[in-house]
Amino acid sequence: MSNSVPEISDAEFAxxxxxxxxxxxxxxxxxxxxxxxxxxxxxxxKTLLNRLVKKQAISYEKQQRSYLYSPLIERDSYLxxxxxxxxxxxxxxxxxxxxxxxxxxxxxxKDDIAALKAIIADWEQEQKDD
Amino acid sequence: MSNSVPEISDAEFAxxxxxxxxxxxxxxxxxxxxxxxxxxxxxxxKTLLNRLVKKQAISYEKQQRSYLYSPLIERDSYLxxxxxxxxxxxxxxxxxxxxxxxxxxxxxxKDDIAALKAIIADWEQEQKDD
DNA sequence: TGATTATAATTACACTTGTAATCTAAGTGT
DNA sequence: ACACTTAGATTACAAGTGTAATTATAATCA
Numbered sequence: 001m002s003n004s005v006p007e008i009s010d011a012e013f014a015x016x017x018x019x020x021x022x023x024x025x026x027x028x029x030x031x032x033x034x035x036x037x038x039x040x041x042x043x044x045x046k047t048l049l050n051r052l053v054k055k056q057a058i059s060y061e062k063q064q065r066s067y068l069y070s071p072l073i074e075r076d077s078y079l080x081x082x083x084x085x086x087x088x089x090x091x092x093x094x095x096x097x098x099x100x101x102x103x104x105x106x107x108x109x110k111d112d113i114a115a116l117k118a119i120i121a122d123w124e125q126e127q128k129d130d
Numbered sequence: 131m132s133n134s135v136p137e138i139s140d141a142e143f144a145x146x147x148x149x150x151x152x153x154x155x156x157x158x159x160x161x162x163x164x165x166x167x168x169x170x171x172x173x174x175x176k177t178l179l180n181r182l183v184k185k186q187a188i189s190y191e192k193q194q195r196s197y198l199y200s201p202l203i204e205r206d207s208y209l210x211x212x213x214x215x216x217x218x219x220x221x222x223x224x225x226x227x228x229x230x231x232x233x234x235x236x237x238x239x240k241d242d243i244a245a246l247k248a249i250i251a252d253w254e255q256e257q258k259d260d
Numbered sequence: 261t262g263a264t265t266a267t268a269a270t271t272a273c274a275c276t277t278g279t280a281a282t283c284t285a286a287g288t289g290t
Numbered sequence: 291a292c293a294c295t296t297a298g299a300t301t302a303c304a305a306g307t308g309t310a311a312t313t314a315t316a317a318t319c320a
Contacts, residue, residue: 009277013219027297043280046298051277065287065297079220080231086216087232089143090209095232096245101210102217102225103249113253115226116246119233123243139307157267173310176268181307195267195317 005073005081006055014038015048016057020075024061024068135203135211136185144168145178146187150205154191154198 008016018033019025025033031045049069052058060067091097099116102108138146148163149155155163161175179199182188190197221227232238 007276010219011278040278041280043282044278047278047280050299067298076231079227080235082216082220083228083231084235084237086212089140090212093237094239094242095229095237096239096242097209098213099225099229099242099249100245101206101213103252105210105214107214107223107225108249108253109224109226112224112226112229113250115230116250119229119238120243120246120250122233123238137306141308170308171310173312174308177308177310180269197268 005078006057008052008055008057008078011040011044012048012052012055012057015045015052016071016073016078019058019069019071024070026063026066026068028066030069135208136187138182138185138187138208141170141174142178142182142185142187145175145182146201146203146208149188149199149201154200156193156196156198158196160199 014034015030018030022029022033027046027049030049031040031042034040034045049058053060053069057071057073058069059072060069062068087093087095087098102112144164145160148160152159152163157176157179160179161170161172164170164175179188183190183199187201187203188199189202190199192198217223217225217228232242
């Protein structure tokens, strides 16, 4: 059924990510925002915008001279899909080894721990409900 | 310092993954094992092996006619590195939103929960130790 | 030893990606 | 009305990737 999210390259993702934060936005705004962190040439960003349009990841609507772009794919579902596909590929679908890896590298932050506790509580609640 | 793990493509990863499980192995073994899950032509797998050698991700030693391949990069550190780079890209380094995403999709398995509990316990122990 | 066969090495080829430069058309200032 | 500027559209181009086919070479069988 529905849609199959297009493949988004790393560079394209960075553009999409800006659009998820401020939307709609025109090319210049997007370029300016991106340039806070990436040294990308204006032409490069335009190319990426074009590719995203072609992939139907974003849409645009003519403003005056320029375009106003908006995301077509939803941030949350995209992130979930990408996370899941990495976990499938690296850990055959199991999240725990990923988390363990992070823990061993001491990459867990306090809010991670808080989130984990909440998740466990929810999960156990659900078990009871069944 | 050391090394910087080479970029490994998806197809190359599948080959490396087989080698992590049985090592050393010759091309035919690897091809047979891969063909349990991937419909890849023998020539394709050989190409991937060559590329992995060129990238110094694996090494080989001449057996008789054929080669015996072995991984040069360590599985655990590779997995950690990939996990971390995805989490950096998608969640700016925070693991909790990834886990929350999984939880919402009910993708958490019982062993995931057990692992989470252990991790939390360890983390809290460490806090105390400080 | 010459033909056949197995391996590995080299080459192929289209598509994607990063990273722009060039071209074109539509406003704008004079 | 004409030159300049500013968008977006088109084209470029090398490296990497998926997916092999072709070629060279070494071992083996007849």
